[in-house]
Amino acid sequence: EAQVTQNPRYLITVTGKKLTVTCSQNMNHEYMSWYRQDPGLGLRQIYYSMNVEVTDKGDVPEGYKVSRKEKRNFPLILESPSPNQTSLYFCASSLSLQGGEQYFGPGTRLTVT
Amino acid sequence: QKEVEQNSGPLSVPEGAIASLNCTYSDRGSQSFFWYRQYSGKSPELIMSIYSNGDKEDGRFTAQLNKASQYVSLLIRDSQPSDSATYLCAVNKGPGTASKLTFGTGTRLQVTL
DSSP: OOOEEEEOSEEEEOTTOOEEEEEEESSOOSEEEEEEEETTTEEEEEEEEEETTEEEEOSOOTTOEEOOSSTTBOOEEESSOOGGGOEEEEEEEESSTTOOSOEEOOOEEEEEO | OOSEEOOOOOEEEETTSOEEEEEEESOTTOOEEEEEEEOTTSOOEEEEEEOSSEEEEETTEEEEEETTTTEEEEEESSOOGGGOEEEEEEEEOOTTSTTOEEEOOOEEEEEEO
């Protein structure tokens, strides 16, 4: 089954404790992206990647890191999480490098206390 | 001015009626336009894409694009209770802007029995 998977689905952590949210797709897509979704603000792009070792900032990259060492994986790293990073996070992938027709993962709900 | 604007709703329509969802965008150079549906607690899923002026139909869904007016809409005919969800408009700025997808905050649709 074609899918984007994320882990963990739910995470509660404390300020400053480094964490990684994994994202994997099995569709051989070149384009992958991370979003956060907050009430009233909608989906905002954090980072995206157009291929292995090619990443770029989206609209809200501060406080986040990403890496793309393999085509299928695109982890999101929070080196020192803060409460304002409490949000619902989605990973997405697309066959098209224009990235418009995206397949989303199930989401990761992160709470930073 | 927001880059992609949608009325947050809720838009309430009776079962069997036509639901009309609207979206405006600010960047006149935008090239690609998408409608995603998001059920409560779930991830967004693509339902329509449109790239040129005019109408595009897919089953009960019709996307309409007017680049001169910077306006894109989604019509849902014969609305069903299962159509109750939040509908997200997304815009891609096209070649040279490297796959940056900008989302509106969504319109919540309620289909009543």
